[in-house]
Amino acid sequence: MDVTQSPTREKYPLSTRKILKKTLGYSVMWVIALSFVMVPVSIFLSEASVSWIVPILISITVVALAVFLTYLYELWYFKVYFYDLTPDFIVIRKGPITPREITIPYERVQDVYVDQDILDRFFGLYDVHLSSATISSGMAAHIDGVVKEHADGLKGELLQTVSAKIAKTRGIAPTSAPTPTPIAGV
Numbered sequence: 001m002d003v004t005q006s007p008t009r010e011k012y013p014l015s016t017r018k019i020l021k022k023t024l025g026y027s028v029m030w031v032i033a034l035s036f037v038m039v040p041v042s043i044f045l046s047e048a049s050v051s052w053i054v055p056i057l058i059s060i061t062v063v064a065l066a067v068f069l070t071y072l073y074e075l076w077y078f079k080v081y082f083y084d085l086t087p088d089f090i091v092i093r094k095g096p097i098t099p100r101e102i103t104i105p106y107e108r109v110q111d112v113y114v115d116q117d118i119l120d121r122f123f124g125l126y127d128v129h130l131s132s133a134t135i136s137s138g139m140a141a142h143i144d145g146v147v148k149e150h151a152d153g154l155k156g157e158l159l160q161t162v163s164a165k166i167a168k169t170r171g172i173a174p175t176s177a178p179t180p181t182p183i184a185g186v
Contacts, residue, residue, distance in 0.1 A: 006084035006091075012154045014081060017123045018145025022074040023067065025119055030066040034059060083143050085157060088165075090130060092141060102140040106165035108132040112158045114151045120144075126151035130158070 042055040073096070082093040090109070093101040111131035120126060127144040128151050143154060 003079045006082060008084045008154075009082065012143075012146060012150040014078060014143075014145045015123075015125055015147050015150075016078070017125055019071070019074045019078050021119045021123045021125060021145070022077070023071045026070045026074075027063075027067045030070070031063055034062055034066070078145075081145075085161065090141075090158070092143060094140075100140055104130060104132055104134075104141060106162045107169055108134070109158070109162045112155050112162070114155055124148070128154045128158070 038055055038059045041058075076096040077094065080094070080096045080099070082091070084091045088105060090104045090106065091101065092103075093099055109130055109132055111129075113129050113131075114126050115129065116126055124147060125145050126148055127142050128146065130141040132141065146154065
């Protein structure tokens with residue numbers, strides 16, 4: 001299975017660390033969920049004179065299987081994750097089983113920002129978010145799992161294109177994206 005590519009994804013590729021990050025995050029949830037199930041089972045089996053090693057072996061097997069299946073799913077998710085900056089729209093499509101696609105015209109983009117959650121910091125990943133006046137933009141309009149250099153590149157290209165499209169629509173000369181000014185004394 002080939003990775004879904006676009007000119008934008010080739011220029012600003014997702015990091016394969018995204019697969020590990022998502023697998024780790026979901027694996028922790030599997031362990032917590034399994035703990036709620038296995039503690040009562042262990043108590044029941046210990047009262048039934050079954051060795052304590054049996055529930056531990058079952059737990060380890062179930063967790064290993066869950067982690068492996070989660071890894072395979074995240075690998076599949078990574079391979080079908082698609083995003084492209086077309087001349088008129090930003091297209092983001094993700095999800096291998098039930099694909100979701102969001103298409104946002106540049107003129108509707110209100111904000112572009114980069115952020116990280118705790119696991120992103122650990123893996124050195126960033127998410128590029130697009131805000132518009134639609135409900136779906138908050139949930140689906142983001143490209144997650146890129147390194148800092150690519151996140152900044154995507155953000156810059158998006159801001160420049162949004163500015164140019166809005167200027168063209170309003171009939172004024174486009175302005176470049178503002179550059180951050182250094183804070184004095186830092």
